[in-house]
Amino acid sequence: MQQMQVADDGFTERVMSRLPDGRALRLSRLWTALCLTVAVVLFVLLRGWEMIGYGLLMLTNCPPTQGQVLLTAVSFVVIGYLMVSDFLWRERLRAL
């Protein structure tokens, strides 16, 4: 059966102009990978496991100092920010 052919008439150009920017997507992924790499390297170089162990030991033995509370609060803020921005980014992609 002969199928009806629909002429392009600028349709392809309209689609191409609506595509999300691949460069921004690539940069975002690159930035995430870079941050993750830096975090892992710092964790290994600074023996992060010892600091965590020491922190936990101190918490059980004596009440935390003001500096420790501040450090914990900063950590939660950073982790929270990363989780929210990741969620927003995924939602943006889903909406496309």
Added chain:
Amino acid sequence: MGRLNDLSLATQVAVFHNKRAFDQLVREYQSPVRRFFLSQTMGNESLSDDLAQDTFVKAYTHIGQYHGTASFLTWLTRIAYNVWYDYTRSERAHLDVAEQMADRAGRTADGGTMMDIYNALALLRDDERLCITMQLIDGYAIDEIAQITQKPVNTVKSLLKRGKEKLANYLRQNGYDRS
């Protein structure tokens, strides 16, 4: 375009975000995708183009999920089907389609064969129309329709049978009898 060539272009889009490769895919497949939507919207060109654009944008953002097991057109039609399904689920869509059907019914006197076919298609249920147009207009085999709509083959067969009976009755009543 061969499946290997499609897979090669899709890989270039997924890995390098090569827009030129995607441009080639859009040019190649815009006609069947737009024809699919023209059949579902019963000839509403602007709505069909909007939905076809959504389909290609979704294909671009999810192109990493195309692995070449089915043809690129089948994969694209599956996305188009999902876009159409989402659209018909929205309240706005029901209103538009209902208005369009009323509009077409009112214009029967000016129409030719195409108008009669669209009026006949308007009598069908959504899933019957989908299967009928995919088989008779787009030329898909029954197993491909089942794959795209994710319905069992026997369900597709019975939808086609019922849809064809309704179409034949309508066309017979409107002077398209063979005799």
